[in-house]
Amino acid sequence: MSEFNLPTEVVELPSKGLVYPEGHPLREGKIEIKYMTAKEEDILTNQAYIEKGTVLDELLKSVIVSKINVKDLIVGDKNAALIATRVLGYGKDYSFSYLGDSHDVDLSTLENKEFDETQLTEGNKFFYTLPHSNIDVTFKILDGHDETKIEKEIQGLKKLNKNASPELSTRLKYIITSVNGDNESKTVRNFVENGLLARDSRALRNHLKEVQPDVDLTYTTDSNEEITIPIGLSFFWPDF
Amino acid sequence: MDLAFFGLTSDAIPLVRRNLFKQIHEIVFHGKGGYSWNDVYNMPVWLRRFTFKEIQGFYEEEKAQYDKATSKGTSTLIDSSGKVNKSQFANVSPKKSSFKTSP
Numbered sequence: 606m607s608e609f610n611l612p613t614e615v616v617e618l619p620s621k622g623l624v625y626p627e628g629h630p631l632r633e634g635k636i637e638i639k640y641m642t643a644k645e646e647d648i649l650t651n652q653a654y655i656e657k658g659t660v661l662d663e664l665l666k667s668v669i670v671s672k673i674n675v676k677d678l679i680v681g682d683k684n685a686a687l688i689a690t691r692v693l694g695y696g697k698d699y700s701f702s703y704l705g706d707s708h709d710v711d712l713s714t715l716e717n718k719e720f721d722e723t724q725l726t727e728g729n730k731f732f733y734t735l736p737h738s739n740i741d742v743t744f745k746i747l748d749g750h751d752e753t754k755i756e757k758e759i760q761g762l763k764k765l766n767k768n769a770s771p772e773l774s775t776r777l778k779y780i781i782t783s784v785n786g787d788n789e790s791k792t793v794r795n796f797v798e799n800g801l802l803a804r805d806s807r808a809l810r811n812h813l814k815e816v817q818p819d820v821d822l823t824y825t826t827d828s829n830e831e832i833t834i835p836i837g838l839s840f841f842w843p844d845f
Numbered sequence: 846m847d848l849a850f851f852g853l854t855s856d857a858i859p860l861v862r863r864n865l866f867k868q869i870h871e872i873v874f875h876g877k878g879g880y881s882w883n884d885v886y887n888m889p890v891w892l893r894r895f896t897f898k899e900i901q902g903f904y905e906e907e908k909a910q911y912d913k914a915t916s917k918g919t920s921t922l923i924d925s926s927g928k929v930n931k932s933q934f935a936n937v938s939p940k941k942s943s944f945k946t947s948p
Contacts, residue, residue: 640889643865650862652855694890842861 613637613670616689618682619717619818624729630673637670641694676749681819695843701835720818735805743783751779868897875900
Protein backbone atom coordinates (compact mmCIF):
# COMPACT_ATOMS: atom_id res chain seq x y z
CA MET A 606 0.00 0.00 0.00
CA SER A 607 1.44 3.35 -0.97
CA GLU A 608 1.45 6.04 1.69
CA PHE A 609 2.29 9.69 1.58
CA ASN A 610 5.35 10.38 3.61
CA LEU A 611 4.61 14.02 4.30
CA PRO A 612 6.24 16.05 7.02
CA THR A 613 4.75 16.11 10.45
CA GLU A 614 4.30 19.10 12.73
CA VAL A 615 5.49 19.54 16.28
CA VAL A 616 2.95 20.85 18.80
CA GLU A 617 4.08 22.59 21.96
CA LEU A 618 2.11 21.35 24.96
CA PRO A 619 0.51 23.97 27.23
CA SER A 620 1.89 22.06 30.26
CA LYS A 621 5.43 22.25 28.82
CA GLY A 622 5.60 18.59 29.84
CA LEU A 623 6.15 19.52 33.48
CA VAL A 624 3.18 17.58 34.81
CA TYR A 625 4.55 14.29 33.49
CA PRO A 626 7.12 12.19 35.37
CA GLU A 627 10.82 12.39 34.56
CA GLY A 628 11.70 10.10 31.66
CA HIS A 629 8.16 10.10 30.26
CA PRO A 630 8.07 10.91 26.51
CA LEU A 631 5.61 13.76 27.18
CA ARG A 632 8.11 15.34 29.56
CA GLU A 633 9.76 16.91 26.48
CA GLY A 634 6.77 19.24 26.28
CA LYS A 635 5.97 18.57 22.66
CA ILE A 636 4.38 15.96 20.45
CA GLU A 637 4.60 15.21 16.77
CA ILE A 638 1.40 15.14 14.75
CA LYS A 639 0.75 13.96 11.21
CA TYR A 640 -1.69 15.46 8.74
CA MET A 641 -5.27 14.16 8.80
CA THR A 642 -6.26 11.82 5.98
CA ALA A 643 -9.46 10.02 4.98
CA LYS A 644 -8.53 7.42 7.59
CA GLU A 645 -9.03 10.02 10.32
CA GLU A 646 -12.27 11.23 8.72
CA ASP A 647 -13.36 7.61 8.78
CA ILE A 648 -12.67 7.58 12.53
CA LEU A 649 -14.59 10.82 13.05
CA THR A 650 -17.67 9.27 11.43
CA ASN A 651 -17.43 5.98 13.27
CA GLN A 652 -20.76 5.68 15.03
CA ALA A 653 -19.47 3.17 17.60
CA TYR A 654 -16.70 5.56 18.69
CA ILE A 655 -19.12 8.49 18.83
CA GLU A 656 -21.58 6.53 20.98
CA LYS A 657 -18.80 5.33 23.30
CA GLY A 658 -17.45 8.88 23.57
CA THR A 659 -14.00 7.76 22.46
CA VAL A 660 -13.98 9.35 19.02
CA LEU A 661 -11.49 12.10 19.88
CA ASP A 662 -9.13 9.70 21.66
CA GLU A 663 -9.21 7.42 18.61
CA LEU A 664 -8.53 10.41 16.36
CA LEU A 665 -5.54 11.46 18.46
CA LYS A 666 -4.22 7.88 18.57
CA SER A 667 -4.22 7.94 14.79
CA VAL A 668 -2.57 11.33 14.22
CA ILE A 669 0.00 11.45 17.02
CA VAL A 670 3.26 10.09 15.69
CA SER A 671 5.16 10.34 19.00
CA LYS A 672 5.30 7.10 20.96
CA ILE A 673 2.88 8.02 23.70
CA ASN A 674 -0.29 6.72 25.26
CA VAL A 675 -3.05 9.24 24.48
CA LYS A 676 -4.61 8.54 27.87
CA ASP A 677 -1.50 9.94 29.55
CA LEU A 678 -2.33 13.40 28.20
CA ILE A 679 -3.95 15.89 30.53
CA VAL A 680 -7.01 17.66 29.13
CA GLY A 681 -5.26 20.95 28.24
CA ASP A 682 -2.54 19.16 26.28
CA LYS A 683 -5.17 17.07 24.54
CA ASN A 684 -7.00 20.27 23.54
CA ALA A 685 -3.79 21.66 22.02
CA ALA A 686 -3.33 18.43 20.02
CA LEU A 687 -6.94 18.57 18.77
CA ILE A 688 -6.66 22.18 17.64
CA ALA A 689 -3.40 21.43 15.82
CA THR A 690 -5.04 18.41 14.17
CA ARG A 691 -7.89 20.59 12.96
CA VAL A 692 -5.55 23.24 11.58
CA LEU A 693 -3.47 20.62 9.75
CA GLY A 694 -6.59 18.96 8.37
CA TYR A 695 -8.91 21.79 7.41
CA GLY A 696 -6.93 24.95 7.83
CA LYS A 697 -6.82 27.73 10.37
CA ASP A 698 -10.12 29.46 9.61
CA TYR A 699 -12.95 28.56 11.95
CA SER A 700 -16.38 30.16 11.99
CA PHE A 701 -18.79 29.90 14.86
CA SER A 702 -22.08 31.45 15.76
CA TYR A 703 -22.66 33.37 18.99
CA LEU A 704 -25.98 35.02 19.84
CA GLY A 705 -27.00 34.85 16.22
CA ASP A 706 -23.85 36.54 14.90
CA SER A 707 -21.19 34.76 12.91
CA HIS A 708 -17.58 35.11 14.08
CA ASP A 709 -14.38 34.04 12.33
CA VAL A 710 -11.29 32.96 14.21
CA ASP A 711 -7.80 32.20 13.01
CA LEU A 712 -7.04 29.06 15.04
CA SER A 713 -3.33 29.37 14.37
CA THR A 714 -3.22 32.55 16.45
CA LEU A 715 -4.50 30.84 19.60
CA GLU A 716 -1.86 30.80 22.29
CA ASN A 717 -1.36 28.60 25.30
CA LYS A 718 -2.44 30.02 28.64
CA GLU A 719 0.36 31.29 30.83
CA PHE A 720 1.40 28.34 32.93
CA ASP A 721 2.88 29.30 36.29
CA GLU A 722 5.17 26.36 36.90
CA THR A 723 6.05 27.60 40.39
CA GLN A 724 2.61 26.32 41.43
CA LEU A 725 3.84 22.79 40.89
CA THR A 726 5.31 21.18 43.98
CA GLU A 727 6.47 18.00 42.21
CA GLY A 728 5.31 16.29 39.03
CA ASN A 729 1.57 16.68 38.66
CA LYS A 730 1.01 18.00 42.18
CA PHE A 731 -0.28 21.44 43.17
CA PHE A 732 -0.63 22.84 46.65
CA TYR A 733 -3.65 24.88 47.81
CA THR A 734 -5.05 26.10 51.10
CA LEU A 735 -8.82 26.05 51.11
CA PRO A 736 -9.84 29.65 51.85
CA HIS A 737 -12.72 29.04 54.25
CA SER A 738 -11.62 26.04 56.30
CA ASN A 739 -7.86 26.70 56.00
CA ILE A 740 -7.26 23.04 55.24
CA ASP A 741 -4.19 22.30 53.11
CA VAL A 742 -4.78 20.09 50.14
CA THR A 743 -2.74 18.92 47.19
CA PHE A 744 -4.43 18.28 43.89
CA LYS A 745 -3.55 17.07 40.43
CA ILE A 746 -4.70 17.64 36.89
CA LEU A 747 -6.65 14.70 35.57
CA ASP A 748 -5.48 12.67 32.60
CA GLY A 749 -7.30 10.19 30.36
CA HIS A 750 -6.77 7.27 32.77
CA ASP A 751 -8.45 9.24 35.56
CA GLU A 752 -11.31 10.23 33.27
CA THR A 753 -11.97 6.57 32.43
CA LYS A 754 -11.97 5.59 36.12
CA ILE A 755 -14.29 8.50 36.97
CA GLU A 756 -16.66 7.55 34.18
CA LYS A 757 -16.83 3.95 35.41
CA GLU A 758 -17.33 4.99 39.01
CA ILE A 759 -20.12 7.39 38.10
CA GLN A 760 -21.85 4.71 36.03
CA GLY A 761 -21.62 2.31 38.98
CA LEU A 762 -23.01 4.86 41.41
CA LYS A 763 -25.87 5.68 39.08
CA LYS A 764 -26.77 2.01 38.87
CA LEU A 765 -27.07 1.95 42.65
CA ASN A 766 -29.08 5.16 42.80
CA LYS A 767 -30.65 6.48 39.62
CA ASN A 768 -31.44 9.87 41.16
CA ALA A 769 -27.89 10.49 42.35
CA SER A 770 -25.68 13.06 40.62
CA PRO A 771 -22.23 12.03 41.81
CA GLU A 772 -20.26 13.70 38.96
CA LEU A 773 -18.76 16.57 40.91
CA SER A 774 -17.89 14.72 44.12
CA THR A 775 -16.42 11.76 42.22
CA ARG A 776 -14.27 14.10 40.17
CA LEU A 777 -13.05 15.89 43.30
CA LYS A 778 -12.09 12.55 44.85
CA TYR A 779 -9.68 12.06 41.96
CA ILE A 780 -8.49 15.67 41.78
CA ILE A 781 -7.58 15.97 45.48
CA THR A 782 -4.55 13.86 46.30
CA SER A 783 -3.99 14.70 49.97
CA VAL A 784 -5.66 16.47 52.88
CA ASN A 785 -3.43 18.09 55.51
CA GLY A 786 -0.57 15.88 54.35
CA ASP A 787 -2.54 12.64 54.47
CA ASN A 788 -2.58 11.05 51.03
CA GLU A 789 -4.59 7.95 51.92
CA SER A 790 -7.38 7.48 49.39
CA LYS A 791 -9.82 6.71 52.21
CA THR A 792 -9.03 10.01 53.92
CA VAL A 793 -9.48 12.01 50.73
CA ARG A 794 -12.78 10.29 49.92
CA ASN A 795 -14.07 10.80 53.41
CA PHE A 796 -13.04 14.47 53.30
CA VAL A 797 -14.83 15.08 49.97
CA GLU A 798 -17.99 13.37 51.20
CA ASN A 799 -18.15 14.81 54.68
CA GLY A 800 -15.64 17.59 55.26
CA LEU A 801 -15.39 19.71 52.13
CA LEU A 802 -17.38 22.92 52.36
CA ALA A 803 -19.33 23.90 49.24
CA ARG A 804 -17.56 27.30 49.25
CA ASP A 805 -14.16 25.62 49.42
CA SER A 806 -15.14 23.18 46.70
CA ARG A 807 -16.03 26.10 44.44
CA ALA A 808 -12.84 27.98 45.31
CA LEU A 809 -10.76 24.89 44.56
CA ARG A 810 -12.43 24.41 41.19
CA ASN A 811 -11.87 28.05 40.29
CA HIS A 812 -8.23 27.80 41.36
CA LEU A 813 -7.81 24.63 39.31
CA LYS A 814 -9.25 26.37 36.26
CA GLU A 815 -6.80 29.21 36.78
CA VAL A 816 -3.64 27.15 37.15
CA GLN A 817 -4.51 24.36 34.73
CA PRO A 818 -2.36 24.50 31.59
CA ASP A 819 -4.54 24.80 28.51
CA VAL A 820 -5.03 26.59 25.22
CA ASP A 821 -6.42 30.09 25.66
CA LEU A 822 -9.75 30.03 23.84
CA THR A 823 -10.78 33.52 24.87
CA TYR A 824 -12.31 35.54 22.07
CA THR A 825 -13.33 39.19 22.22
CA THR A 826 -16.43 40.08 20.25
CA ASP A 827 -16.99 43.42 18.50
CA SER A 828 -18.91 44.57 21.56
CA ASN A 829 -15.82 43.85 23.72
CA GLU A 830 -17.41 40.83 25.34
CA GLU A 831 -14.98 38.07 26.26
CA ILE A 832 -16.28 34.61 25.45
CA THR A 833 -14.81 31.13 25.15
CA ILE A 834 -14.75 29.99 21.56
CA PRO A 835 -17.45 27.34 21.25
CA ILE A 836 -16.37 24.17 19.52
CA GLY A 837 -19.18 23.16 17.22
CA LEU A 838 -19.84 20.76 14.41
CA SER A 839 -17.92 22.87 11.91
CA PHE A 840 -14.72 22.37 13.91
CA PHE A 841 -14.10 19.03 12.21
CA TRP A 842 -16.77 19.43 9.51
CA PRO A 843 -16.19 22.90 8.04
CA ASP A 844 -18.31 22.12 4.97
CA PHE A 845 -21.24 20.71 6.84
CA MET B 846 -11.63 24.75 28.31
CA ASP B 847 -13.49 21.44 28.51
CA LEU B 848 -13.42 21.02 24.77
CA ALA B 849 -17.00 19.99 24.21
CA PHE B 850 -17.02 18.13 20.93
CA PHE B 851 -20.26 18.16 19.10
CA GLY B 852 -20.07 14.99 17.06
CA LEU B 853 -22.15 14.21 14.06
CA THR B 854 -25.68 13.04 14.65
CA SER B 855 -26.61 9.55 13.55
CA ASP B 856 -28.71 11.05 10.72
CA ALA B 857 -25.77 12.97 9.31
CA ILE B 858 -23.13 10.24 9.53
CA PRO B 859 -24.24 8.22 6.45
CA LEU B 860 -24.36 11.40 4.38
CA VAL B 861 -20.89 12.53 5.45
CA ARG B 862 -19.43 9.07 4.87
CA ARG B 863 -21.05 8.88 1.46
CA ASN B 864 -19.55 12.25 0.49
CA LEU B 865 -16.13 11.18 1.73
CA PHE B 866 -16.06 7.92 -0.22
CA LYS B 867 -17.68 9.54 -3.26
CA GLN B 868 -14.87 12.10 -3.35
CA ILE B 869 -12.27 9.34 -3.17
CA HIS B 870 -14.06 7.46 -5.95
CA GLU B 871 -14.29 10.56 -8.16
CA ILE B 872 -10.55 11.19 -7.89
CA VAL B 873 -9.68 7.56 -8.64
CA PHE B 874 -12.26 7.25 -11.44
CA HIS B 875 -11.62 10.58 -13.16
CA GLY B 876 -7.92 10.85 -12.32
CA LYS B 877 -6.90 9.21 -15.58
CA GLY B 878 -5.23 6.31 -13.80
CA GLY B 879 -2.98 8.58 -11.78
CA TYR B 880 -4.33 7.64 -8.36
CA SER B 881 -5.10 4.37 -6.65
CA TRP B 882 -7.77 4.14 -3.95
CA ASN B 883 -5.05 3.76 -1.28
CA ASP B 884 -3.20 6.81 -2.61
CA VAL B 885 -6.27 8.95 -2.13
CA TYR B 886 -7.30 7.38 1.19
CA ASN B 887 -3.87 8.16 2.62
CA MET B 888 -3.62 11.64 1.15
CA PRO B 889 -3.66 14.53 3.62
CA VAL B 890 -7.15 16.04 3.68
CA TRP B 891 -6.00 19.40 2.27
CA LEU B 892 -4.21 17.67 -0.64
CA ARG B 893 -7.19 15.43 -1.39
CA ARG B 894 -9.52 18.45 -1.46
CA PHE B 895 -7.08 20.36 -3.67
CA THR B 896 -6.75 17.39 -6.07
CA PHE B 897 -10.52 16.99 -6.22
CA LYS B 898 -11.01 20.68 -7.02
CA GLU B 899 -8.33 20.57 -9.73
CA ILE B 900 -9.88 17.51 -11.38
CA GLN B 901 -13.33 19.04 -11.08
CA GLY B 902 -12.02 22.27 -12.66
CA PHE B 903 -10.39 20.33 -15.47
CA TYR B 904 -13.60 18.49 -16.37
CA GLU B 905 -15.70 21.63 -16.09
CA GLU B 906 -13.32 23.42 -18.44
CA GLU B 907 -13.38 20.46 -20.80
CA LYS B 908 -17.18 20.46 -20.77
CA ALA B 909 -17.26 24.20 -21.41
CA GLN B 910 -14.94 23.73 -24.40
CA TYR B 911 -17.05 20.87 -25.68
CA ASP B 912 -20.27 22.87 -25.30
CA LYS B 913 -18.65 25.78 -27.11
CA ALA B 914 -17.48 23.56 -29.94
CA THR B 915 -20.78 21.76 -30.32
CA SER B 916 -22.78 24.99 -30.12
CA LYS B 917 -20.91 26.16 -33.27
CA GLY B 918 -22.04 23.02 -35.05
CA THR B 919 -25.66 23.69 -34.27
CA SER B 920 -25.84 26.33 -37.03
CA THR B 921 -26.93 23.67 -39.47
CA LEU B 922 -26.58 23.95 -43.19
CA ILE B 923 -30.22 23.06 -43.64
CA ASP B 924 -32.73 24.83 -41.45
CA SER B 925 -35.88 23.38 -39.94
CA SER B 926 -37.94 24.32 -43.00
CA GLY B 927 -35.62 22.31 -45.22
CA LYS B 928 -34.00 25.31 -46.92
CA VAL B 929 -30.21 25.53 -47.36
CA ASN B 930 -28.51 28.16 -45.18
CA LYS B 931 -26.45 29.83 -47.90
CA SER B 932 -24.04 31.79 -45.71
CA GLN B 933 -23.21 28.75 -43.53
CA PHE B 934 -22.88 26.65 -46.65
CA ALA B 935 -20.43 29.15 -48.12
CA ASN B 936 -18.38 29.17 -44.91
CA VAL B 937 -17.88 25.46 -44.79
CA SER B 938 -17.52 24.85 -48.53
CA PRO B 939 -13.96 24.64 -49.91
CA LYS B 940 -13.07 27.72 -51.95
CA LYS B 941 -11.34 25.69 -54.60
CA SER B 942 -11.80 22.15 -55.51
CA SER B 943 -8.72 20.06 -54.90
CA PHE B 944 -9.94 17.70 -57.55
CA LYS B 945 -8.50 18.52 -60.93
CA THR B 946 -9.91 17.24 -64.14
CA SER B 947 -7.85 16.92 -67.23
CA PRO B 948 -8.79 19.35 -70.05
